[in-house]
Amino acid sequence: MEKLGSDVATLFTHSHVVSLVSAAACLLGQLGQQGVTFDLQPMEWMAAATHALSAPAEVRLTPPGSCGFYDGLLILLLQLLTEQGKASLIRDMSSSEMWTVLWHRFSMVLRLPEEASAQEGELSLSSPPSPEPDWTLISPQGMAALLSLAMATFTQEPQLCLSCLSQHGSILMSILKHLLCPSFLNQLCQAPHGSEFLPVVVLSVCQLLCFPFALDMDADLLIGVLADLRDSEVAAHLLQVCCYHLPLMQVELPISLLTRLALMDPTSLNQFVNTVSASPRTIVSFLSVALLSDQPLLTSDLLSLLAHTARVLSPSHLSFIQELLAGSDESYRPLRSLLGHPENSVRAHTYRLLGHLLQHSMALRGALQSQSGLLSLLLLGLGDKDPVVRCSASFAVGNAAYQAGPLGPALAAAVPSMTQLLGDPQAGIRCNVASALGNLGPEGLGEELLQCEVPQRLLEMACGDPQPNVKEAALIALRSLQQEPGIHQVLVSLGASEKLALLSLGNQSLPHSSPRPASAKHCRKLIHLLRPAHSM
Numbered sequence: 001m002e003k004l005g006s007d008v009a010t011l012f013t014h015s016h017v018v019s020l021v022s023a024a025a026c027l028l029g030q031l032g033q034q035g036v037t038f039d040l041q042p043m044e045w046m047a048a049a050t051h052a053l054s055a056p057a058e059v060r061l062t063p064p065g066s067c068g069f070y071d072g073l074l075i076l077l078l079q080l081l082t083e084q085g086k087a088s089l090i091r092d093m094s095s096s097e098m099w100t101v102l103w104h105r106f107s108m109v110l111r112l113p114e115e116a117s118a119q120e121g122e123l124s125l126s127s128p129p130s131p132e133p134d135w136t137l138i139s140p141q142g143m144a145a146l147l148s149l150a151m152a153t154f155t156q157e158p159q160l161c162l163s164c165l166s167q168h169g170s171i172l173m174s175i176l177k178h179l180l181c182p183s184f185l186n187q188l189c190q191a192p193h194g195s196e197f198l199p200v201v202v203l204s205v206c207q208l209l210c211f212p213f214a215l216d217m218d219a220d221l222l223i224g225v226l227a228d229l230r231d232s233e234v235a236a237h238l239l240q241v242c243c244y245h246l247p248l249m250q251v252e253l254p255i256s257l258l259t260r261l262a263l264m265d266p267t268s269l270n271q272f273v274n275t276v277s278a279s280p281r282t283i284v285s286f287l288s289v290a291l292l293s294d295q296p297l298l299t300s301d302l303l304s305l306l307a308h309t310a311r312v313l314s315p316s317h318l319s320f321i322q323e324l325l326a327g328s329d330e331s332y333r334p335l336r337s338l339l340g341h342p343e344n345s346v347r348a349h350t351y352r353l354l355g356h357l358l359q360h361s362m363a364l365r366g367a368l369q370s371q372s373g374l375l376s377l378l379l380l381g382l383g384d385k386d387p388v389v390r391c392s393a394s395f396a397v398g399n400a401a402y403q404a405g406p407l408g409p410a411l412a413a414a415v416p417s418m419t420q421l422l423g424d425p426q427a428g429i430r431c432n433v434a435s436a437l438g439n440l441g442p443e444g445l446g447e448e449l450l451q452c453e454v455p456q457r458l459l460e461m462a463c464g465d466p467q468p469n470v471k472e473a474a475l476i477a478l479r480s481l482q483q484e485p486g487i488h489q490v491l492v493s494l495g496a497s498e499k500l501a502l503l504s505l506g507n508q509s510l511p512h513s514s515p516r517p518a519s520a521k522h523c524r525k526l527i528h529l530l531r532p533a534h535s536m
Helices: 002-014 018-033 042-054 071-084 087-094 096-112 116-122 140-156 158-166 171-179 182-190 194-214 219-231 234-244 250-265 265-279 282-291 296-312 319-326 333-339 343-359 361-369 373-383 388-403 409-419 427-443 446-451 454-464 466-479 486-492 496-508 518-528
Strands: none
Touching: 002 018, 002 042, 018 042, 018 071, 018 518, 042 087, 042 096, 042 140, 071 087, 087 096, 087 140, 087 333, 096 171, 140 158, 140 194, 158 171, 158 194, 171 182, 171 194, 171 219, 182 234, 194 219, 194 234, 219 234, 219 250, 219 265, 219 454, 234 250, 234 265, 234 282, 250 265, 250 296, 265 282, 265 296, 282 296, 282 319, 282 333, 282 409, 296 319, 319 333, 319 343, 319 361, 319 427, 333 343, 333 373, 343 373, 343 388, 361 373, 373 388, 373 409, 388 409, 388 427, 409 427, 409 446, 409 454, 427 446, 427 454, 427 466, 446 454, 446 486, 446 518, 454 486, 454 496, 466 518, 486 496, 496 518
């Protein structure tokens, strides 16, 4: 077998007949998988591969097992790179003529249009199908091998990946975008063994597209990459491939990439929402299952995506999020499950999502009032052991308290725990809780606030908290609460005006070149409101 390997290796590196070179590469790949060793020097196999990829394909005999003409060569290159993969070899290969020719050949086999980067942005589920790849030249297995070759190369030389993806008119970027298009994925499913290799192809593409976001990339180049992905509707395609082609256990990476795109690019976020709107039943069903999966990273990414959607877009786009949390029977079982999730990150993202939704959703406010135990779950987050969860929960409770209406009396039970959180070591929590307590004053909870000495605590924060944003939140809360006669009287009896005057005097003593803190105007206004002429 060793002599056979040596003879075939010689044929591979010395033959000028492309079909023989391809056949020899296929045989070498098979021998290598059986443990047969053969001596191939890098310069020799790169030259042989360049010749085989440059010359017109001569398919005189179809390879067995539905393999493509170039499959054996690609598998062999992957083996050689893995076995001989020193950093210097990878650099030599990635800067060689072979590397450039390889991607141009793959583009031709895929039958990409010459203006792929301009046309792919128009592709969607309803677009005319693109020309089918030439499966006699490369099979789904061969595609998987080529993408694995790219991953092995870029893992060792990540800056090369950034360079390849950020170049204007990059052929690699055009290929990767095309491999996510619905029309291509449908063609791949119908190819021999295509369904078997589709997840490998999709996940490899996603891994390659993650490189610009995982590395320290020049800001202008990153903007260009985002624009390229946006113009080709990659966000929409990622959601579609998760819904229609991938099993649930394999959607974590595509959803992570989708979330990153949506958080960084408003158009990609709109593409996500528009895709949901185009097929609401199918996609909401998928999102419902994914949210309650046993994959915490997947759940957290989806919650982050939904929270950003609720924060940025108008309420008219948010009905599907309400549906996801309520469940098909409107019992809010999904929301209950997420609020009680064992993973801190899931609970934190859920409370953050609730906080944004409560700014718009009257249905959710009504559910907190009517659904047994749901409000208790919301308030339970205020005492969570994890500070990030407490911060998100305090944000959600604060927004629930704003113009709470009928929900106001039910929030009275939260006043003691919120008051306690005014001393939390996390500035974000103190800030959120101060705002929440300020929102409760106009809801008829003055007595509860006085019993917990909320005015005193907020005044202490306004005058002494080391964080400027916390001071500002406390002052804004006091401006709201002083409208209640009892609280107004307590603030006057505490000498609030004098204490705030000292705080204001300290602000005035700052150097002229220093910007005045944002709390200064609230401080002056509160002093004005506490004067006898404004007493109630």
